[in-house]
Amino acid sequence: xxxxxxxxxxxxxxxxxxxxxxxxxxxxxxxxxxxxxxxxxxxxxxxxxxxxxxxxxxxxxxxxxxxxxxxxxxxxxxxxxxxxxxxxxxxxxxxxxxxxxxxxxxxxxxxxxxxxxxxxxxxxxxxxxxxxxxxxxxxxxxxxxxxxxxxxxxxxxxxxxxxxx
Amino acid sequence: xxxxxxxxxxxxxxxxxxxxxxxxxxxxxxxxxxxxxxxxxxxxxxxxxxxxxxxxxxxxxxxxxxxxxxxxxxxxxxxxxxxxxxxxxxxxxxxxxxxxxxxxxxxxxxxxxxxxxxxxxxxxxxxxxxxxxxxxxxxxxxxxxxxxxxxxxxxxxxxxxxxxxxxxxxxxxxxxxxxxxxxxxxxxxxxxxxxxxxxxxxxxxxxxxxxxxxxxxxxxxxxxxxxxxxxxxxxxxxxxxxxxxxxxxxxxxxxxxxxxxxxxxxxxxxxxxxxxxxxxxxxxxxxxxxxxxxxxxxxxxxxxxxxxxxxxxxxxxxxxxxxxxxxxxxxxxxxxxxx
Numbered sequence: 309x310x311x312x313x314x315x316x317x318x319x320x321x322x323x324x325x326x327x328x329x330x331x332x333x334x335x336x337x338x339x340x341x342x343x344x345x346x347x348x349x350x351x352x353x354x355x356x357x358x359x360x361x362x363x364x365x366x367x368x369x370x371x372x373x374x375x376x377x378x379x380x381x382x383x384x385x386x387x388x389x390x391x392x393x394x395x396x397x398x399x400x401x402x403x404x405x406x407x408x409x410x411x412x413x414x415x416x417x418x419x420x421x422x423x424x425x426x427x428x429x430x431x432x433x434x435x436x437x438x439x440x441x442x443x444x445x446x447x448x449x450x451x452x453x454x455x456x457x458x459x460x461x462x463x464x465x466x467x468x469x470x471x472x473x
Numbered sequence: 474x475x476x477x478x479x480x481x482x483x484x485x486x487x488x489x490x491x492x493x494x495x496x497x498x499x500x501x502x503x504x505x506x507x508x509x510x511x512x513x514x515x516x517x518x519x520x521x522x523x524x525x526x527x528x529x530x531x532x533x534x535x536x537x538x539x540x541x542x543x544x545x546x547x548x549x550x551x552x553x554x555x556x557x558x559x560x561x562x563x564x565x566x567x568x569x570x571x572x573x574x575x576x577x578x579x580x581x582x583x584x585x586x587x588x589x590x591x592x593x594x595x596x597x598x599x600x601x602x603x604x605x606x607x608x609x610x611x612x613x614x615x616x617x618x619x620x621x622x623x624x625x626x627x628x629x630x631x632x633x634x635x636x637x638x639x640x641x642x643x644x645x646x647x648x649x650x651x652x653x654x655x656x657x658x659x660x661x662x663x664x665x666x667x668x669x670x671x672x673x674x675x676x677x678x679x680x681x682x683x684x685x686x687x688x689x690x691x692x693x694x695x696x697x698x699x700x701x702x703x704x705x706x707x708x709x710x711x712x713x714x715x716x717x718x719x720x721x722x723x724x725x726x727x728x729x730x731x732x733x734x735x736x737x738x739x740x741x742x743x744x745x746x747x748x749x750x751x752x753x754x755x756x757x758x759x760x761x762x763x764x765x766x767x768x769x770x771x772x773x774x775x776x777x778x779x780x781x782x783x784x785x786x787x788x789x790x791x792x793x794x795x796x797x798x799x800x801x802x803x804x805x806x807x808x809x810x811x812x
Binding site: 357358359363364380382383385386387388389390391392414415416419453 | 558688801
């Protein structure tokens with residue numbers, strides 16, 4: 309994977325970080341590094357088309373959070389929420405089948421937020437960042453069959469990437 | 474033993490009365506009932522609020538259809554997990570209170586074991602030991618089954634479940650939900666050899682599945698050849714379905730050989746798929762295996778299957794305490810006996 313250095317100043321100025329990966333393994337690795345870096349509660353969203361690697365990223369995230377390899381990290385589209393025990397509890401959500409953000413209440417989202425874990429949300433478009441309380445918005449874009457551009461945008465009030473420029 | 478069974482783990486609110494784990498006296502599934510006005514409208518997916526509205530009439534109807542009074546019940550069985558906790562809690566709390574009110578035991582069961590036990594509903598159950606393929610919207614796994622509550626997980630999906638791959642491909646093709654039914658219908662008019670989609674075996678001698686790559690292959694095909702006409706749409710559906718069915722069938726038959734079983738079973742919502750049924754039936758006959766699959770009404774989520782596993786768990790002496798809770802998460806898979 310490469311961080312495109314020429315972009316960094318510009319992107320940080322816009323509050324973004326962009327990475328490109330060349331395979332599903334690399335996308336999973338980015339997720340794993342992210343998981344290893346997390347040491348407190350966080351809400352992140354994962355946007356991207358069908359097949360863009362959202363579940364793959366989440367699988368890496370789970371491993372980085374120390375979720376046992378024996379738990380297959382599978383797509384939550386049908387089950388809506390998959391929960392895994394890691395260093396922090398991990399809630400892997402997919403809002404694809406939800407009618408709207410008001411249904412967050414019915415899937416027990418508030419309870420998840422109170423458990424001080426890591427919440428990762430696929431298809432966040434069904435709701436919005438205010439309702440979800442998003443700290444980090446991640447978008448996976450397809451460049452080729454295997455190449456992905458991963459854009460991360462921090463929405464947490466305590467982090468202002470622009471100050472780093 | 475007459476058991477009232479209740480299921481509310483996901484989309485459906487269901488109740489059934491089952492005798493001795495095999496004879497279905499009644500089976501009611503709320504979202505499939507034609508006369509919606511009884512429940513004040515169609516029961517939409519997902520809303521636990523809707524489970525609350527449906528549970529009382531559904532249980533009442535199950536008892537009425539069975540032609541018995543609740544005083545004749547010996548036990549209540551209910552799905553304890555895995556599933557959506559808000560949805561699960563409706564059926565789970567109702568069942569515990571109902572049993573407590575009647576002074577009979579309440580048995581909490583695993584939803585997946587329910588699907589596995591759907592094969593015992595009817596006159597043609599498989600003989601132990603057998604290999605069972607559980608395929609549904611949320612699950613794809615292969616089990617070696619040695620008794621009604623005794624089995625070993627041989628393999629499972631590493632990413633998407635089969636039913637889910639169907640739903641996503643259906644979405645990419647601009648078709649409806651549930652994808653399994655829609656694609657199965659179109660596939661029957663198409664050529665399964667028209668497009669060479671990958672056959673995701675992973676390792677031909679291993680029992681794990683992966684359907685995410687196949688889904689992505691269909692997506693890539695649609696990017697290269699957008700806006701398929703009707704004939705092409707049929708071919709895409711048929712070719713996708715063929716890849717799914719061939720891989721499922723290969724793993725199931727191979728598992729039966731490795732475990733030296735004479736009987737095989739396919740259970741869960743995808744067991745209703747016409748191509749999966751046909752290809753497995755054909756392979757079973759070629760390999761001199763006895764193939765079992767539930768009646769169509771017991772493939773998708775239903776309560777009769779909960780009554781079947783509930784019976785076996787009750788015979789083992791299982792009963793819930795009033796303070797026990799539902800669980801949302803699938804437990805850590807193990808190769809030993811697990812509840």
